[in-house]
Amino acid sequence: MKFECEKDLLSAAIDGACRAVTNRAAIPVLGGLLLKAEGFSLTLTGYDMEMGITTTIECNVLVPGETVLDARLLASMVGRMPAGTVRVELGSGGTARISGGDVEFEISSMLAGEYPSLPVTGAENTMTVPCGVLREMIEKTIYAVAQDDKKPAHTGELFVIEPGSLTVVALDGYRLAIVQRAVECEKELRIIVPAKALQELLKLMGGADEEVRIEASRRYVVFTTCGYTLISRLIEGEFLNYVSVIPQGAHTTVRVKCRDFIETIERASLVITERLKNPLRITFDKGRITVRCQTSIGKFVDELGAESMEGEAVEIGFNNRYLLDALRNCRSEEIVFLLNGALSPVKLLPPEGEKADDFTYLVLPVRFKNEG
Numbered sequence: 001m002k003f004e005c006e007k008d009l010l011s012a013a014i015d016g017a018c019r020a021v022t023n024r025a026a027i028p029v030l031g032g033l034l035l036k037a038e039g040f041s042l043t044l045t046g047y048d049m050e051m052g053i054t055t056t057i058e059c060n061v062l063v064p065g066e067t068v069l070d071a072r073l074l075a076s077m078v079g080r081m082p083a084g085t086v087r088v089e090l091g092s093g094g095t096a097r098i099s100g101g102d103v104e105f106e107i108s109s110m111l112a113g114e115y116p117s118l119p120v121t122g123a124e125n126t127m128t129v130p131c132g133v134l135r136e137m138i139e140k141t142i143y144a145v146a147q148d149d150k151k152p153a154h155t156g157e158l159f160v161i162e163p164g165s166l167t168v169v170a171l172d173g174y175r176l177a178i179v180q181r182a183v184e185c186e187k188e189l190r191i192i193v194p195a196k197a198l199q200e201l202l203k204l205m206g207g208a209d210e211e212v213r214i215e216a217s218r219r220y221v222v223f224t225t226c227g228y229t230l231i232s233r234l235i236e237g238e239f240l241n242y243v244s245v246i247p248q249g250a251h252t253t254v255r256v257k258c259r260d261f262i263e264t265i266e267r268a269s270l271v272i273t274e275r276l277k278n279p280l281r282i283t284f285d286k287g288r289i290t291v292r293c294q295t296s297i298g299k300f301v302d303e304l305g306a307e308s309m310e311g312e313a314v315e316i317g318f319n320n321r322y323l324l325d326a327l328r329n330c331r332s333e334e335i336v337f338l339l340n341g342a343l344s345p346v347k348l349l350p351p352e353g354e355k356a357d358d359f360t361y362l363v364l365p366v367r368f369k370n371e372g
Contacts, residue, residue: 001065020046132208153237250338252311
């Protein structure tokens with residue numbers, strides 16, 4: 001195998017495919033990238049047995065062939081080459097020569113035949129979505145994905161695909177995030193996509209005007225965008241019936257500026273640590289919001305005005321990080337709190353209310369220690 005390729009093009013393709021390579025591969029070959037040169041193109045594949053990423057770029061193939069090269073080492077070497085053409089040549093004795101300008105490296109290669117094949121997904125075309133739309137949906141919800149695997153289904157995001165709409169849902173038992181958008185689709189499908197795959201997809205997607213094609217089957221999902229194909233195994237299991245946990249109505253409705261609330265909670269968080277996780281004690285009353293917190297580090301009190309407030313006064317406890325995550329990720333200048341007492345889940349909506357094209361967040365309150 002021997003090929004030549006423009007350095008920046010090759011470096012970008014390596015970086016993209018490397019996103020599916022694990023640093024702790026049990027099988028050495030999985031720590032590498034599969035390179036296949038034929039015709040006038042080079043195909044690069046990274047795979048960790050759960051997720052695979054492939055991309056094909058133009059190159060000058062002098063001798064067709066395929067090999068596996070250590071992914072991180074290859075990325076570092078090509079990335080540090082001088083501008084211009086990079087040549088990769090597979091020599092005898094299981095080595096590969098990588099050269100460009102006056103720079104030359106030699107590294108060990110691995111047999112392409114030992115590299116596992118990507119799965120035959122059986123995925124069918126489901127929908128095509130603008131990158132800007134899907135990016136916003138994922139970024140507004142992924143913060144609420146569970147970080148442990150006590151309930152594996154909640155370590156991913158639920159995609160509810162229905163004729164004319166896509167809903168993305170994430171939850172971890174303490175908060176819930178839902179975003180729905182109108183899209184063109186004729187199918188009905190519910191799949192749970194691992195958070196890791198979605199995080200890597202965010203890095204591969206292009207600008208708002210680019211598109212991502214989504215194909216799905218019972219076990220796999222395939223995203224194709226900007227020259228990359230990402231294949232991921234789906235998460236099996238039952239996702240919580242999220243609709244049933246969303247409270248209806250509200251005894252208290254409060255509209256507040258997000259930036260003001262965020263700054264207040266950030267100040268309160270200075271007296272909270274991983275070891276000292278006392279909740280925020282927040283009172284909503286007569287158009288004012290009072291935030292208190294006390295730990296062995298110190299005591300905090302602050303007050304800010306609400307843009308509007310209707311209903312009963314209420315005092316409620318919040319985990320500071322959970323509330324901050326919701327406020328930071330909603331990307332709205334203002335947010336509406338719908339409250340039903342000190343122990344009922346708090347619903348957060350955009351100022352316009354519950355629209356099909358915006359977010360619904362839920363945050364569970366924290367019970368104070370002196371309460372039964």
